[in-house]
Amino acid sequence: xxxxxxxxxxxxxxxxxxxxxxxxxxxxxxxxxxxxxxxxxxxxxxxxxxxxxxxxxxxxxxxxxxxxxxxxxxxxxxxxxxxxxxxxxxxxxxxxxxxxxxxxxxxxxxxxxxxx
Amino acid sequence: xxxxxxxxxxxxxxxxxxxxxxxxxxxxxxxxxxxxxxxxxxxxxxxxxxxxxxxxxxxxxxxxxxxxxxxxxxxxxxxxxxxxxxxxxxxxxxxxxxxxxxxxxxxxxx
Numbered sequence: 001x002x003x004x005x006x007x008x009x010x011x012x013x014x015x016x017x018x019x020x021x022x023x024x025x026x027x028x029x030x031x032x033x034x035x036x037x038x039x040x041x042x043x044x045x046x047x048x049x050x051x052x053x054x055x056x057x058x059x060x061x062x063x064x065x066x067x068x069x070x071x072x073x074x075x076x077x078x079x080x081x082x083x084x085x086x087x088x089x090x091x092x093x094x095x096x097x098x099x100x101x102x103x104x105x106x107x108x109x110x111x112x113x114x115x116x
Numbered sequence: 117x118x119x120x121x122x123x124x125x126x127x128x129x130x131x132x133x134x135x136x137x138x139x140x141x142x143x144x145x146x147x148x149x150x151x152x153x154x155x156x157x158x159x160x161x162x163x164x165x166x167x168x169x170x171x172x173x174x175x176x177x178x179x180x181x182x183x184x185x186x187x188x189x190x191x192x193x194x195x196x197x198x199x200x201x202x203x204x205x206x207x208x209x210x211x212x213x214x215x216x217x218x219x220x221x222x223x224x225x226x
Contacts, residue, residue, distance in 0.1 A: 004159070031212065042120075043160075043203070043216040056211060091159050103207070104150065105214060107159035 002026065004108035006092050012114045013082055021077045021111045023092030031097025032075050033105060034067060038088045046090075049075060050097055082115045089113070119143075120206055122217035129224050132193045137220045139204035140186040147207040149187050150214070151180050154201045163189075163202075194224045 005024045013019050025032050034046040045059040049069045060066070064082075069075040079086055089112050093105040123138045141149065148167055152160035164173045166182040173180050177198065179190045189202055201221045205214040 033212075033214075040218075042218040043205075043214070045213045045215075048212050050212070056213065059213075093159075097212075103148075103212070104162060104165055106162055107152075109157075109159045112157075 004092055004094050004106055006090075006108040006111050008111060009109065010112045010114075012116065014116050015084060016081055018078065018080045019082055019113065021079075021090050021113070023075045023077070023094075023108060025073065025075070025092070025094030026106060027073075029094035029096055029106075030072060031095040031103060031105075032069060033093045033095075034075070034077050035091045035093065036061075036088045037091055037110070043091065046077070079113075082113075084115045087113055087115045120204060120215050120217040122202075122204060122220050124220060125218070126221040127223070129191075129194055129222070131195055131224055131226050134190070134192045134194070136191070137189040137202055137222070138186060139189070139217055141204075141206050141215075142185075143206050143209060143215070145209040147209055149182055150205045150207075151187070151189055152203040152205070154203055154219070160203055191222070194222075196224045196226050198222065199224045 007022045032049040035043040037043050047067050048056040051072045052069050064080045067077045089110040091110045093107045095103040095105045120141045151163040154160045164180040169184045171182050177192050181188050201219040203219045205216040
């Protein structure tokens with residue numbers, strides 16, 4: 001079956017521009033996560049969705065970052081007025097969710113964002 | 117503060133030279149410890165979930181074990197294709213967040 005997909009795979013933008021990153025989770029997975037991975041760093045949690053709701057946005061680094069999820073499926077992460085420090089790989093993961101005690105996350109290939 | 121620490125940061129092995137990677141964690145009420153493999157330019161690939169101390173899981177040349185404070189990923193007779201970064205993570209109790217370590221970069225030489 002299809003795994004988690006993300007688009008674009010690479011995005012180069014100029015400082016100050018807005019960007020949108022897309023994630024298509026595994027069909028039937030109600031939970032969706034966004035992470036950021038900078039060079040040499042671990043994965044940094046950004047936001048978690050259960051269905052279309054985001055009960056945990058605690059990892060969003062500033063108000064320039066926002067995310068939404070529609071139809072319990074596709075999610076978009078938007079970064080406004082991009083800064084050079086936003087350059088990183090943005091990873092999306094999905095899991096069965098539904099409040100299970102332990103829930104394995106499956107990751108997409110990531111979007112590499114470069115802000116010039 | 118809940119933390120996950122992996123060691124070593126990098127490891128070079130000759131083909132066939134077995135070794136172990138360590139993941140130590142400080143979290144109360146462990147709900148799951150996860151191992152992932154990440155190849156350059158790709159997302160993490162799920163390997164194992166361990167739930168309780170004493171549990172072991174195996175897949176090909178890999179075996180993961182869990183104690184109350186740490187997990188080991190044992191690699192037996194590794195091959196060059198096992199070269200990757202290995203990540204471990206724990207599920208933050210009371211939330212749905214994963215806390216990831218910074219990984220061990222493994223290079224297996226032919």
